Amino acid sequence: MTRNDGRKAAQGFAFVLMVLVGVTEQASAASMASLLAGGSITCGNLTFTNFRGFSSVASGGAIAPTAAEIFVNPDAGNCNTLNPGPGILIQSAGWNVNAGETMDTAFTFDVLAPYPVIKDARLGLLSFDAQDGGQIHVDESIFDENNNFIQSLSVDTLIGPITDSHTFSGVYARLTVNKDIALEGHTGSASVSTLTQNFSQVPEPMTLGWTVMALVG
Numbered sequence: 001m002t003r004n005d006g007r008k009a010a011q012g013f014a015f016v017l018m019v020l021v022g023v024t025e026q027a028s029a030a031s032m033a034s035l036l037a038g039g040s041i042t043c044g045n046l047t048f049t050n051f052r053g054f055s056s057v058a059s060g061g062a063i064a065p066t067a068a069e070i071f072v073n074p075d076a077g078n079c080n081t082l083n084p085g086p087g088i089l090i091q092s093a094g095w096n097v098n099a100g101e102t103m104d105t106a107f108t109f110d111v112l113a114p115y116p117v118i119k120d121a122r123l124g125l126l127s128f129d130a131q132d133g134g135q136i137h138v139d140e141s142i143f144d145e146n147n148n149f150i151q152s153l154s155v156d157t158l159i160g161p162i163t164d165s166h167t168f169s170g171v172y173a174r175l176t177v178n179k180d181i182a183l184e185g186h187t188g189s190a191s192v193s194t195l196t197q198n199f200s201q202v203p204e205p206m207t208l209g210w211t212v213m214a215l216v217g
Contacts, residue, residue, distance in 0.1 A: 044086035065094025087198030096191035132188025
């Protein structure tokens with residue numbers, strides 16, 4: 001298969017993904033291109049918005065996915081949970097490298113809640129493959145609404161872990177996430193099609209109030 005054939009296959013996958021997600025998620029998924037143009041994703045009480053700073057580059061013959069070939073979907077199974085909490089699935093058929101190839105995709109987005117309820121962040125590799133030394137490495141840094149650093153998370157198929165989570169020292173209503181997705185073929189190959197991003201929460205004030213009243217009663 002040539003690189004052009006691979007790009008056509010990726011575009012075909014992207015179209016099918018949009019159709020399937022549109023059916024299962026009631027068209028709430030979005031391409032990175034539409035999010036960069038001002039779109040947003042909602043999952044439970046969280047809104048993922050203000051996507052910016054996008055870059056996607058490759059070397060050694062690999063072809064990095066464009067913003068139109070990356071999709072962000074609500075993590076439907078967790079939109080109404082406190083732990084692991086609402087989140088998103090970040091997906092693309094274009095994240096794959098062979099021996100001697102590298103690829104890097106980076107972007108920034110904000111996470112908004114109606115109240116200060118976000119207490120931790122979770123990052124994971126859901127669908128991936130790394131062979132013969134191929135490596136997938138994802139880093140992210142999280143900041144509060146005043147641009148103060150809160151926490152960093154990292155997953156790596158060579159040195160581990162493939163899921164990472166950290167509890168914050170406080171609770172937040174607004175976060176900024178800087179994410180970097182890197183693939184290196186080394187002497188083998190690596191591919192990833194789905195990343196997970198979730199934010200655990202404490203009960204919202206009204207929910208907590210009803211819980212206290214029930215316990216008192």
